[in-house]
Amino acid sequence: MMTTETIGTATVDVDAEGFFVHPEQWNEAMVPDLAHREGMGVLSDRHWQVIRFMRREFDDNGTGPTVRALSKSSDIPIKELYQLFPKGPAKVAARIAGIPKPRGCI
Amino acid sequence: MATQVVEERTADKPKTIEKVSIVISKGSLEGIYPGLIMANGARAEGIEANLFFTFFGLDAINKKRQDHIKVATVGNPGLHLATWLGGFPGVSSAMTHYMEHKIESLDFPSIPEFLEMIADTGARLFGCKASVDLFGLSREDFIPQVEDIITVGEFYSMAGGGEIIFT
Numbered sequence: 001m002m003t004t005e006t007i008g009t010a011t012v013d014v015d016a017e018g019f020f021v022h023p024e025q026w027n028e029a030m031v032p033d034l035a036h037r038e039g040m041g042v043l044s045d046r047h048w049q050v051i052r053f054m055r056r057e058f059d060d061n062g063t064g065p066t067v068r069a070l071s072k073s074s075d076i077p078i079k080e081l082y083q084l085f086p087k088g089p090a091k092v093a094a095r096i097a098g099i100p101k102p103r104g105c106i
Numbered sequence: 107m108a109t110q111v112v113e114e115r116t117a118d119k120p121k122t123i124e125k126v127s128i129v130i131s132k133g134s135l136e137g138i139y140p141g142l143i144m145a146n147g148a149r150a151e152g153i154e155a156n157l158f159f160t161f162f163g164l165d166a167i168n169k170k171r172q173d174h175i176k177v178a179t180v181g182n183p184g185l186h187l188a189t190w191l192g193g194f195p196g197v198s199s200a201m202t203h204y205m206e207h208k209i210e211s212l213d214f215p216s217i218p219e220f221l222e223m224i225a226d227t228g229a230r231l232f233g234c235k236a237s238v239d240l241f242g243l244s245r246e247d248f249i250p251q252v253e254d255i256i257t258v259g260e261f262y263s264m265a266g267g268g269e270i271i272f273t
Contacts, residue, residue, distance in 0.1 A: 067146075069213075078226040082226070088149070091150060106215070
């Protein structure tokens with residue numbers, strides 16, 4: 001199921017779980033608004049680091065990393081990732097970074 | 107009108123799981139990994155997760171034993187290995203070695219590493235009091251990530267309002 005959401009002045013397509021269907025519709029200016037929709041306040045540098053990292057991984061590999069892969073390749077400990085994104089680091093950061101839901105079991 | 111639209115939209119959506127409590131009761135490699143994967147996966151989805159280790163499942167959190175978890179090669183039809191062969195000395199070790207190699211090649215964590223990681227995700231780890239008493243173990247036998255040794259009653263009150271998965 002695909003729906004559209006309005007972010008600022010842009011209209012974007014998202015799936016039933018709120019992930020971008022077309023990552024090219026995303027830009028960094030949308031991040032604060034997207035974070036707000038996740039119930040998050042002002043983002044710290046560390047949050048930004050994770051979001052940009054997710055985006056870069058997606059651009060390079062066509063898919064976002066799981067939490068373990070994210071921690072291993074970004075060097076941010078798993079504990080901290082969950083402090084930054086309590087509702088699921090890979091999942092929430094992927095939604096804010098405008099990329100599809102990372103697939104992977106571990 | 108607006109409220110109605112919101113209600114209709116939420117009615118369409120399948121209910122989400124908010125909390126899972128996973129029981130690990132077996133001490134084999136194939137008995138332990140699935141519960142760990144489910145707990146870790148739950149946390150990745152933002153779901154609250156509790157792990158309860160009981161009976162031979164306690165080996166997973168036992169400091170002396172968690173490094174030596176083996177694949178069951180006897181009475182395990184899924185392996186497609188004759189039972190008489192599975193009982194031969196060294197077969198279980200060889201099969202375990204093979205599985206561990208495969209697990210590592212997929213970059214999956216070992217059981218001790220996985221437990222540490224799961225604790226870091228914020229999942230809570232518990233041992234079952236009845237089993238701890240049965241095996242004559244104590245708090246000191248377990249990895250530090252284990253929060254407490256609890257009774258079945260305490261497990262149920264902790265699991266309240268969520269799903270329970272038994273493995």
